[in-house]
Amino acid sequence: MSAPVASTPSPVPDLNRNRLPTLFEVLSRRTLPPVDLFSFYIYMRDQQRSVDYLDFWLDVAQHMSLCRHYVRELRRSVLVGTPELDKTSKRSSAILENMGDMSYSAAGPSMYQSEKDKDQDAQMSAFLREERRNNHESPHSSNGRQARPSTNISSTPHELGTDSNSPAHTVARQDIRASAEKILYTFLLPGAEREITLPGSITQDVTTAIEEYGRDDPEVFDVAKDYVFQAMERDAFPGFLRMKALGNLIPPTLIMRLILGLVSMFGGFWAAFILIFLDETRITRLWLILPFTVGVYCLASYQYSLDPVLALIGLSEYTPFNFSRVREPYVRKLLARRAVMVLAVTLLIDAALCVLFILVPGKRL
Incomplete structure (x- = not known):
């Protein structure tokens, strides 16, 4: 059996359900x-x-x-x-x-x-x-x-x-x-x-x-x-329900984001210390925003099993890199609220890291 078939003819989805389905x-x-x-x-x-x-x-x-x-x-x-x-x-x-x-x-x-x-x-x-x-x-x-x-x-x-x-x-x-x-x-x-x-x-x-x-x-x-x-x-x-109603990513994609997030964070910290000990200007150190933002975003997505941008757009992943539109009303609202929360956490951590490593005084060794 390659795909599920219906057990009843012409079912009518409940568009007014204000809860997770059974x-x-x-x-x-x-x-x-x-x-x-x-x-x-x-x-x-x-x-x-x-x-x-x-x-x-x-x-x-x-x-x-x-x-x-x-x-x-x-x-x-x-x-x-x-x-x-x-x-x-x-x-x-x-x-x-x-x-x-x-x-x-x-x-x-x-x-x-x-x-x-x-x-x-x-x-x-x-x-x-x-x-x-x-x-x-x-x-x-x-x-x-x-x-x-x-x-x-x-x-x-x-x-x-x-x-x-x-x-x-x-x-x-x-x-x-x-x-x-x-x-x-x-x-x-x-x-x-x-x-x-x-x-x-x-x-x-x-x-x-x-x-x-x-x-x-x-x-x-x-x-x-x-x-x-x-x-x-x-x-x-x-x-x-945890995967599809509280998140919008599947395990293989989450592992890829974890790896990318760790690599980006390592690259960000490595570049930050190099620039500090070379006493580079703060303008040059602004480039640290890129690796830190990518790293924090990917790690937050892994932690919450949610890509906040995709959630706000209304997409959910069901196979690697294949997405479907979120059409269940309650799930769409739930994912949108979680996406705003994940974005807030991402921006807060990213801002803290960037401020720390950009504003700290440099010292050439």
């Missing part, structure tokens, strides 16, 4: 750069080196969207009128009719779900389990779904979130099964291509449910999804 808001695409989902993905990939956890969460969210689209479309076809269902599928039809409109709320962790969302997800999972048993007992009883064309399993959730009834947007039952197996074989089985570390009991329960009981409903992944969310919220998200 992880759930970031994953739900309700935030703007530099604290958006793409920036978090880059952070998990380049800084945390644990992007597999985020990919797992996004794939499970996409699986949820796939199931919602399938059930919503099937419910619509049942409500508008279908041929008489045989006995093995009447229970499934009853579940569909009682389910209510399938809303496309964010596929977040259980702790953030409303009672309505929890109830709908539980009914959806119950329907998928019932339908699987019906299909297993009677291969010809499939509510007419086999005759309908299916989408490729790699379809994005944005496409699946459309209300279109055209065949291009149809999801077949086997797509849901393939999605569940893909998640299992990619992230959870021992020795998997991108195996993530989960408690053994969670991995075993998911594996047994999918492989032995044939389940593919979203509830299969609920415990694993919540565990991964809490792990990211505890171990990765605070560092992400």
